[in-house]
Amino acid sequence: MLGVRLPSQYPRKLVVSMTHSPHPDLQRALADAVAEFARETAFPLTFGGFEAAGVTTVTAMTGNHTDSLQGLRVEHSRGLGGRAMSEVRPRITSDYAHSPLITHDYDLEIGAERVRTLFAVPVVLAGDVRGVLYGATRTAVRPQTRFVQAGVAIARALAQEVKFQDEVARRVAETVSRPGPLHSHGPPDAGLAAIPSGILEELRAGHAELRQIAAETGEPETRARLAALERRLMRLGSPAPEVDQVQLAPRELDVLIHAATGLKNQEIAVALALAESTVKSYMKTAMTKLGASTRHAAVAAARRRGLIS
Template structure:
């Protein structure tokens, strides 16, 4: 079967996760990959002594990682060579690396296994909760990144696109504003620099689309901070300070402070006036 490849961003995410796994766990080697079409291709390795594992394609239910993928739970082989609980389709690669103890952790996103991370050693070791916990944490972080990416792509696909026609109707404009606010909320927790830059471009396009449709001038002289814009985007949807705090994982007092700062910069006496001025300035859709 030909090697499967994910997107460039997938590759960066798995590389960072594997590097974190090697740094945070007590295992000397780590590797992993994202699931595509029922198989996981190992695209990132750290600490390996050979090239045997790089590019290895692990099919669902085959080997230790394939079992972890299908069962959606971690799988451990204390002595990989003699393990009777797995198929040995990948012995040439695994044993060729000299691995004795192998630990496979599936990356679960909203109930679906989206990849597998592996930790290994060249000597048999016991794997208790203290040793396994960092590996679970790294897999959880990767799952969060993938979930965010999925939501971004979903929102982008649903957001109204420029059609060349003058103006947006009220329904389309409201959907545009909701998508804009949600994109900003997602961007606030993204750690992947490439995804963050893509989100910023999308946010700017959404704001420009609304303003062009309304025939409004765009004033780039007003500079709100990212968090001030996040808060104002939620205010524009009618959210209370408490609701904004919950959606952005901030304290209510912090939300109030950001809002007051934004109002001051916009020279607005009320939150609604601030939203109106931000829209006229092209900051919000």
């Protein structure tokens, strides 16, 4: 179900509220990727969104001066992002307003940010475009290998997060069709057979409330502990999953937890009372252990393993 309104300031932009919005973990991963894109490329404006039915909706941004991009819906083959979607490759223009190679459906929204150079990178998973990341400057900038490589790496890391959430959704769907321990309305598994149904219902309600508290708290360490407790509840009555175990040192975890909130190395150093070079060393070691090539990929990998929330 969609609720659509036409804002008066940007009459050609549809602001859409959807009941099927991105999963909170995916939205958070997108925000992390957009912030990482800004750090790695030095673009003063970065934004992005996920694709659905041939349309990418912008839901995350940093460095913006207006709200013109929020909720912008970019259609397949339209504008620079639409061209990146249709060609399944990065596209860039150093003079957006006068480029003859793209359609100009979104000039009003892009122009409100005084964008001159625009760079669009599709997020591709198994050959399908699942989103688009953008970097922009308000002055003319020539394409550089450095920011192209960084943008592609971040888009790939985000694609892995999408793949992970796809797998989670698949397993949840299987659980719904084949009732399991905490969410079963059929015969309980052996491990939970002795628990009265009333207590199981209380466990389900407590699990739901715990998820809400974890989502609302702003303290990283508390959120991580709540998420770990939530995972313990979800495993009740289920066989232990086979997980690729990674052991991170306490300080490596501290650095990743702070990086997950969007802090830069210098800010993390201040928060942890460490030298910036020490923070970089911990981050590099954590990335190596997690098999990640970027900070964003390391944070995503740590979340998948339940090391941080």
